[in-house]
Amino acid sequence: MRKRKSSHNADDTIVAISTPVGEGGIGIVRLSGKAALQVADKIFVSKDRIKPSKFKTYTTHYGHIRRDEVIDEVILTVMRAPRSYTKEDVVEINCHGGIVCLRKVLDLVLAMGARLALPGEFTKRAFLNGRIDLAQAEAVLDVIRSKTESSMRVALGQLEGGLSRKIKGLREVLLDVLGEIEARIDFSEEDIELAPKQSILEKLEKISTEIKKLIENAENGIILKEGILCVICGKPNVGKSSLMNILLRRNRVIVTPVPGTTRDAIEEEINLKGIPVRVVDTAGIRQARDVVEVHGIRKSRSYIKRADLILFMLDLNKRWSKADKDILNAIKGKKIIIVANKSDLKRNLDVEMVKKVTKTNELIEASLRRKKNMEKVEEAILRNIWHGKVLQPEATFVTNLRHRKDLEHADNRIKKTIATLDKGRSASPEIVASDLREAAFSLGSILGDTVEPDILNRIFSKFCIGK
Numbered sequence: 486m487r488k489r490k491s492s493h494n495a496d497d498t499i500v501a502i503s504t505p506v507g508e509g510g511i512g513i514v515r516l517s518g519k520a521a522l523q524v525a526d527k528i529f530v531s532k533d534r535i536k537p538s539k540f541k542t543y544t545t546h547y548g549h550i551r552r553d554e555v556i557d558e559v560i561l562t563v564m565r566a567p568r569s570y571t572k573e574d575v576v577e578i579n580c581h582g583g584i585v586c587l588r589k590v591l592d593l594v595l596a597m598g599a600r601l602a603l604p605g606e607f608t609k610r611a612f613l614n615g616r617i618d619l620a621q622a623e624a625v626l627d628v629i630r631s632k633t634e635s636s637m638r639v640a641l642g643q644l645e646g647g648l649s650r651k652i653k654g655l656r657e658v659l660l661d662v663l664g665e666i667e668a669r670i671d672f673s674e675e676d677i678e679l680a681p682k683q684s685i686l687e688k689l690e691k692i693s694t695e696i697k698k699l700i701e702n703a704e705n706g707i708i709l710k711e712g713i714l715c716v717i718c719g720k721p722n723v724g725k726s727s728l729m730n731i732l733l734r735r736n737r738v739i740v741t742p743v744p745g746t747t748r749d750a751i752e753e754e755i756n757l758k759g760i761p762v763r764v765v766d767t768a769g770i771r772q773a774r775d776v777v778e779v780h781g782i783r784k785s786r787s788y789i790k791r792a793d794l795i796l797f798m799l800d801l802n803k804r805w806s807k808a809d810k811d812i813l814n815a816i817k818g819k820k821i822i823i824v825a826n827k828s829d830l831k832r833n834l835d836v837e838m839v840k841k842v843t844k845t846n847e848l849i850e851a852s853l854r855r856k857k858n859m860e861k862v863e864e865a866i867l868r869n870i871w872h873g874k875v876l877q878p879e880a881t882f883v884t885n886l887r888h889r890k891d892l893e894h895a896d897n898r899i900k901k902t903i904a905t906l907d908k909g910r911s912a913s914p915e916i917v918a919s920d921l922r923e924a925a926f927s928l929g930s931i932l933g934d935t936v937e938p939d940i941l942n943r944i945f946s947k948f949c950i951g952k
């Protein structure tokens with residue numbers, strides 16, 4: 486892969502503490518750049534007095550970091566360019582994991598002429614030096630932040646270049662087509678009819694179908710990565726907190742027979758068959774009795790606004806009431822699952838009427854006390870997340886909004902071209918070529934071949950320092 490143009494100070498040798506701040510068994514100070522080995526030579530004393538610049542690549546050495554006095558007892562690893570994370574000379578110093586000694590080693594390295602790395606700068610260099618493309622660089626962050634095994638698997642797939650290969654393939658076919666069309670521009674005053682139109686159309690249709698598949702799957706990919714927000718609503722005492730505890734499989738929230746027990750919204754994350762689901766137990770929405778409840782109810786409403794899915798809880802023992810109606814109003818327009826609870830008690834709720842007024846058939850009768858039909862609630866949540874589709878974890882997922890936008894833009898241009906070509910003789914090769922060029926540009930921007938510097942900065946600023 487060729488070297489990309491860097492926006493700033495790529496000649497500096499950068500350094501950062503690459504492990505999380507706090508007490509740990511070990512902490513790592515990482516250096517990368519032209520002077521990494523010279524800096525290491527100045528501060529590292531190995532047992533046999535050999536300097537790091539003489540170490541073989543991918544070897545590890547015991548010794549001390551010292552200037553005037555010993556600062557820490559460490560293990561130092563050298564990874565020489567170009568076979569390293571950044572494709573530059575990299576030195577990693579495994580120190581004792583306390584923040585004081587890590588800071589002291591870091592300060593010493595800074596004093597020897599290295600510069601503190603910006604967030605994500607190591608990975609940015611890996612990208613700029615052409616070891617990975619931009620989609621892969623973004624996947625590094627996704628791997629670090631994965632919340633479940635499934636999302637981790639998808640991120641790793643992207644890091645290993647699964648998505649990139651697909652995009653690259655599509656882009657190559659597109660560039661071929663573009664080449665054919667551009668050749669015509671030079672040769673004739675005639676319209677595109679002179680080109681082998683049928684074969685061009687077929688190729689474009691094929692690319693468009695592939696892109697569409699990726700876009701369709703993107704919704705799932707983004708869910709897999711970000712998870713969904715699932716909010717439990719209902720009037721006081723219907724069993725919202727009981728449901729929260731059952732979903733979490735622990736007694737997180739206080740459950741009592743007193744209406745209004747939960748006064749604040751409580752958010753926790755669960756792993757539902759690989760999907761990170763943020764579940765929120767809310768204060769029951771009703772006429773507030775005091776100022777605490779006012780705030781609690783306000784928070785409930787704000788969560789409802791942001792929710793991807795609402796679990797609307799009802800009490801089978803109680804008739805449909807104004808309180809239920811108010812909540813139904815508050816959750817209008819949201820995807821809802823109704824959990825009609827307390828099926829162990831006498832029934833007073835007209836379930837058929839509820840289905841009618843809520844316009845949903847997704848109603849589960851359950852008894853949280855008896856743990857009856859609990860798995861049905863979880864199944865319904867999953868069904869709603871995937872719209873009834875079966876998730877294939879091996880598929881290539883787009884998990885990134887930026888990628889989805891670029892794909893949509895590319896597909897737009899390609900569809901426009903197909904429509905123009907379909908119109909027959911009136912197609913202007915110049916316009917067709919310019920649309921396809923734009924489409925190719927969008928695909929290239931996913932890989933980072935054609936990306937704007939400020940987009941780059943935005944992407945890497947989300948990283949932590951040291952990655």
Ligand SMILES: Nc1nc2c(ncn2[C@@H]2O[C@H](COP(=O)(O)OP(=O)(O)O)[C@@H](O)[C@H]2O)c(=O)[nH]1
Pocket residue numbers: 719720721722723724725726727728739740741742743744745746747769826827828829830851852853854855
């Ligand atoms: N009989 C019966 N009582 C339940 C059931 N689920 C919850 N409860 C009781 O209803 C009361 C209110 O429950 P809670 O979860 O605090 O409701 P919330 O106010 O909606 O959070 C508690 O006394 C629970 O023990 C159920 O399935 N059957």
Ligand SMILES: [Mg+2]
Pocket residue numbers: 725726727739746747767
């Ligand atoms: Mg509660």
